[in-house]
Amino acid sequence: MGSKNKLRRFKENETFENVIQPGREEVVSGNFSLKGKWAEHFGNDHPIVLELGCGKGEYSVGLARKYPGKNFIGVDIKGARFWRGAKTALEENIPNVAFLRSQIELITDLFAEGEVSEIWLTFPDPQIKYKRTKHRLTNRKFLEKYKQVLNQEGCVHLKTDSEFLHGYTLGLLQGLGHEICYANHDVYKNEGSPEEVLGIQTFYENQYLEAGKAITYIRFKVK
Numbered sequence: 001m002g003s004k005n006k007l008r009r010f011k012e013n014e015t016f017e018n019v020i021q022p023g024r025e026e027v028v029s030g031n032f033s034l035k036g037k038w039a040e041h042f043g044n045d046h047p048i049v050l051e052l053g054c055g056k057g058e059y060s061v062g063l064a065r066k067y068p069g070k071n072f073i074g075v076d077i078k079g080a081r082f083w084r085g086a087k088t089a090l091e092e093n094i095p096n097v098a099f100l101r102s103q104i105e106l107i108t109d110l111f112a113e114g115e116v117s118e119i120w121l122t123f124p125d126p127q128i129k130y131k132r133t134k135h136r137l138t139n140r141k142f143l144e145k146y147k148q149v150l151n152q153e154g155c156v157h158l159k160t161d162s163e164f165l166h167g168y169t170l171g172l173l174q175g176l177g178h179e180i181c182y183a184n185h186d187v188y189k190n191e192g193s194p195e196e197v198l199g200i201q202t203f204y205e206n207q208y209l210e211a212g213k214a215i216t217y218i219r220f221k222v223k
């Protein structure tokens, strides 16, 4: 995408009521006004579901259409990407989805303890190199953070084309004694995947499907 187009999207994001872009200082200093008050933003106390690393926001928008009784928040640092999802939601008048521009690392400064019901991780970069382990969204540190913001029954969904990330995550969950609720290493081939796994495809997923790659899925609870 050209820089002109990006700038146009950044400008439009500032005018979108479903886009929230807090300053880093505001967040890390513990002064983010929506932490613990997301119900006020949506005007109801429906369950809150996050999509971390939402890219263009296909999952957040797709799930919001499907589940009007839940509120969805796509989180990504790249505003020019989630502009797409925000624009679609406004055009279609979908009130139960928002986009938050922030680092996922700051999740415990963005959401209060137990404020979140579900977390979707959709095609995160597997960060295979050893040096990149700290950026892997299912590493031990991230799991701890997810545990803090999730409520008692809260669960995490991981959908990925990466056999590496699928295996790494399963191994880590087993080793740490977390609860694996469901796992499938080829969701379109092996029966039993939930509708919300089969019915929504992201930008990256479509590229992997075209290349004939298997798509994997795990649903788990962090104990």
Ligand SMILES: C[S@@+](CC[C@H](N)C(=O)[O-])C[C@H]1O[C@@H](n2cnc3c(N)ncnc32)[C@H](O)[C@@H]1O
Pocket: 052, 053, 054, 055, 056, 057, 075, 076, 077, 078, 081, 102, 103, 104, 105, 122, 123, 124, 125, 202, 203, 204, 205
């Ligand atoms: C591989 S893309 C996947 C996008 C989308 N979920 C999809 O399936 O098309 C990963 C996305 O996660 C975002 N991301 C990765 N690490 C992040 C972090 N630590 N904080 C915020 N966003 C992050 C990137 O900006 C990128 O948009």
